[in-house]
Amino acid sequence: MRDVNDSSGLGLRERKRAQTAEAIHIAAAELVLENGLDETTIDAISARADVSNRTFFNYFPSKEDAVLGIDEGAVAAELDKVHDTQEDPLAAVFDLIYAIFEASGGKQRKELSRAVIRKHPQLMTRQMARVADLEDRLSEIIAGWLRDDERFADDTDAERLEQARLILGICLSTVRISMRRWAGHDHSGSGAGSSDTPDPRKIYERAIATLRTVMEKLS
Amino acid sequence: MRDVNDSSGLGLRERKRAQTAEAIHIAAAELVLENGLDETTIDAISARADVSNRTFFNYFPSKEDAVLGIDEGAVAAELDKVHDTQEDPLAAVFDLIYAIFEASGGKQRKELSRAVIRKHPQLMTRQMARVADLEDRLSEIIAGWLRDDERFADDTDAERLEQARLILGICLSTVRISMRRWAGHDHSGSGAGSSDTPDPRKIYERAIATLRTVMEKLS
DNA sequence: CGCATTCTTGCACTCTCTGCAAAGTTGCGC
DNA sequence: GCGCAACTTTGCAGAGAGTGCAAGAATGCG
Known part of the structure; x- marks a missing residue:
């Protein structure tokens, strides 16, 4: 999963990926705090994180994982x-x-x-x-x-x-x-x-x- | 899950209900044994137990509960x-x-x-x-x-x-x-x-x- | 028998999650 | 800069879980 070719530190790609994961996690946690766990849909999380529904699942396998930010x-x-x-x-x-x-x-x-x-x-x-x-x-x-x-x-x-x-x-x-x-x-x-x-x-x-x-x- | 054969004092309704629950449970467990947990759908369980998909959920809230026969x-x-x-x-x-x-x-x-x-x-x-x-x-x-x-x-x-x-x-x-x-x-x-x-x-x-x-x- | 209660079922719907393929990005060697 | 390879995003289509509702069937009791 991790790319081995690090010429100097982390590439733009990995940094961006980490940012996206963080954004989704923050969005998920905030929404759950505001509206509750069951009331928060993955669509809503994706929307707030500015990614598509499908991309959400590229980062987290479930809503719970996103909320807890599990890597x-x-x-x-x-x-x-x-x-x-x-x-x-x-x-x-x-x-x-x-x-x-x-x-x-x-x-x-x-x-x-x-x-x-x-x-x-x-x-x-x-x-x-x-x-x-x-x-x-x-x-x-x-x-x-x-x-x-x-x-x-x-x-x-x-x-x-x-x-x-x-x-x-x-x-x-x-x-x-x-x-x-x-x-x-x-x-x-x-x-x-x-x-x-x-x-x-x-x-x-x-x-x-x-x-x-x-x-x-x-x- | 109540004993299906225990008809003491129970009306036909309650006995039938217990039978149905048992039937669903057996069907679920058998299918899971045959095909695996993820491969077994609730539709398949319902079909084998001769009830509708909807009725399944009148008895068990989830597939897992049915498989384990949780009452x-x-x-x-x-x-x-x-x-x-x-x-x-x-x-x-x-x-x-x-x-x-x-x-x-x-x-x-x-x-x-x-x-x-x-x-x-x-x-x-x-x-x-x-x-x-x-x-x-x-x-x-x-x-x-x-x-x-x-x-x-x-x-x-x-x-x-x-x-x-x-x-x-x-x-x-x-x-x-x-x-x-x-x-x-x-x-x-x-x-x-x-x-x-x-x-x-x-x-x-x-x-x-x-x-x-x-x-x-x-x- | 008739009425109230309960059970079943179909229907429509939301939501989670996956596979696939097209389109866009990025990285890197040349 | 150019172009190729690898990676990412996204839409789409679809399966499966689970719920609410309302019509209709079965049951039980007086």
Whole structure:
């Protein structure tokens, strides 16, 4: 998909393509904020982004993807630079999910997406389901990590794979719920107003802390 | 989905309605098994079930629901008979999910659904997403249980709700992965073929055991 | 039997999404 | 600059999902 011949930086083509994608995403998010998810048609998004209906589908496979600004290529690229050795599997899985999510994102995007997700939490579930499509690939990566972990050393490959799936699922749930909190967190408060958008890393740290708390209480 | 053969006290109308739902479900599942999920159209399902396209939508809101034979009414009914006091939150949540799943299910249904899920694991994710739609209601129920649990006694209501959401998510992931195993388990063995379908309860017991194992290893 | 309720169905319609082919752009070597 | 190759945009045609409506059929109950 990516062109390999970069003589100096990015060509006009790639820049234009990125611009169009951004325009469609912004249009989609704004319209959904104004009118709601179901009330926003792809025709309307295309019109605001000044492209044809057909071109919309050249950039995003669905309305939801456009609203969230998901860049399939960036996600795939992220998967290819996964590191081999990892200390704590749980932390590593969170890092992985974090990387995938951050893969598609500018700055403006995030504020918009946050507002959109606050208005339509179902999108978050959808987002997770998307990651779940990568379940097989991700699980194998995680299972590979587990092989190097003494606590899973006695298991068979099949057992490790199943446990990897479970760990992935658990981490995804944790992230989703934390994101929900993030989206729902009202930052129009009175306090010092500097950077009131939470640092994404903080969200993940908090997520992993919550998970550990719950796991301890339940064991 | 109500048992078609259970005519106790039900009028002809209700029996016929159950029969039609069953017929549509069977037709959908069989066609998907034969031709695949995307290749099966609602028109084809309707034709095999001998109803009109329009009638299909009187029974199921989507193709996926028909394939899985989901009975929205039965699920809702199940939610209403949730017990108050519960011993172990984790076990209780599994019981709850179990009840919801079993709510829609005849006997024949299960063998079919199993084969279908084996062929199209995405349906399982979809199934879980459906339960996730009940997240708010379920989470509140679970949060109520947590209030009676000493380990969560010091938390605020908001904290308990968030942890309830997380617990629900974790249990759902666990169930999904166990179901995957269940669907994938090859039962074409040599022995007598009657009841080699694993007992659903066993699946849940195994699921909860797997979860505990992983949680212990990760703490 | 007759009336109210419910179920089925056809019809028309919107919306998502895909394939195809024609026309326009861009990049690059010459 | 020229022209070719690659890429992009767009319109068009069409399948498929899903909904609202209203006419007509089946059912149940008094």
